[in-house]
Amino acid sequence: MILKTYLVDMLRTMLDDKDMEIRRHAMSTLNSAAHNKPELIHGQLGQLMPYVMKESVIKPELVREVQMGPFKHTVDDGLEVRKAAYETLYALMETAFSRISIIDLYDRIIAGLRDDNDIRGLCNLMVSKLVLIDPEETARRLDAIAEAFRATLSTKLKESAVKQEIEKQEEANKSVLRVTLLLGDKLKSALNTTGSGAQNQVWTSYWEWVHKDSNFQSQIKNLREESKELSGGGSS
Numbered sequence: 001m002i003l004k005t006y007l008v009d010m011l012r013t014m015l016d017d018k019d020m021e022i023r024r025h026a027m028s029t030l031n032s033a034a035h036n037k038p039e040l041i042h043g044q045l046g047q048l049m050p051y052v053m054k055e056s057v058i059k060p061e062l063v064r065e066v067q068m069g070p071f072k073h074t075v076d077d078g079l080e081v082r083k084a085a086y087e088t089l090y091a092l093m094e095t096a097f098s099r100i101s102i103i104d105l106y107d108r109i110i111a112g113l114r115d116d117n118d119i120r121g122l123c124n125l126m127v128s129k130l131v132l133i134d135p136e137e138t139a140r141r142l143d144a145i146a147e148a149f150r151a152t153l154s155t156k157l158k159e160s161a162v163k164q165e166i167e168k169q170e171e172a173n174k175s176v177l178r179v180t181l182l183l184g185d186k187l188k189s190a191l192n193t194t195g196s197g198a199q200n201q202v203w204t205s206y207w208e209w210v211h212k213d214s215n216f217q218s219q220i221k222n223l224r225e226e227s228k229e230l231s232g233g234g235s236s
Contacts, residue, residue, distance in 0.1 A: 007033065008044040015051040020062075020081055027055060027084035034091035045092070045099050052092075055085035056108045058115065079116055086112055086122050093126060102137050106130070110141060113148035117172055120152065124179045131186045139187050139200070146206035149176045153216070177219055180210060181227070 014026030030048060033041050041048060062078035076082075089108060092100055109130075112123035127145065131138045138145075153173055157165060184207060210216050 004040045007040050008047060011041075012047060012051070015048070015055075020078070023055065024081045024084055027052070027081060027088055031084060031088040031091050034088055034095055038095040042096055042099060045096060049100070049104075052085050052088050053104060053108060055081050056089065056112070058082065058111075076116070083116070083118055083122075086119050090122055090126055093129065097133065102130075102134055106137060106141055110144045110148065113145065114151060117168060120172065121175055124175045128179055128182055131183055135187060138183070142183065142187070142200045143202035145183070146200075146203040149180060150206050150209070152176050153210070173216070174219060174223070177210065177216060178223055180207070181220065181223055 011026055011030055014022055015030075017023055017026070030041070030052070058076075059078045063074060063076045065072050066075050067073075086108075089105065093105065109123045109126050112119045113127075114120070115123075127138065153176055155169060155172075157169055161169075211220065
């Protein structure tokens with residue numbers, strides 16, 4: 001196939017371009033291929049992964065402050081390319097998992113759990129899948145996950161926060177709590193049988209904090225009820 005012959009070389013050239021917009025388009029193309037035609041890139045994935053990993057890293061030189069009236073806002077010019085990189089990682093995890101280094105992948109996921117809200121949401125989804133696909137590596141990452149989750153749940157909005165900001169934070173908290181409960185449920189027996197629980201002191205502390213903090217109790221209760229309803233619906 002002609003496309004298969006030239007696609008990887010074309011993507012490598014574009015992903016190496018100095019123009020950020022060209023790199024974003026290239027990453028979107030790679031993401032599309034990973035979703036719809038993975039066989040076009042599987043053989044040369046080793047050549048493409050370094051570009052994806054590189055673009056998933058926050059570049060401080062692209063982050064700037066902009067004055068808008070009396071307020072200062074942080075603008076990250078690299079965010080869209082980074083989002084595209086994480087979307088590509090998610091697609092590759094679905095269609096080429098055996099060809100990806102789980103250690104490198106999880107490193108980027110852990111970093112993404114502290115990134116922009118959209119990236120955090122995507123990384124939460126990836127953790128939800130990885131706890132089923134690779135529970136052992138997920139168990140090894142529990143402390144790092146717990147630290148990132150606690151940071152999200154501890155976010156304090158300004159008194160001047162608008163409705164949209166409040167709703168976004170509430171949704172972020174709900175996403176984190178949902179994955180927290182999933183991890184606790186799926187890894188409980190594994191941690192007990194392997195003795196890893198003693199090593200995951202950060203996770204244990206986080207788990208106890210979440211369940212004791214009154215701010216999260218109603219949300220946790222609702223999420224558990226939702227889970228029971230889904231389980232009951234699946235068994236009927």
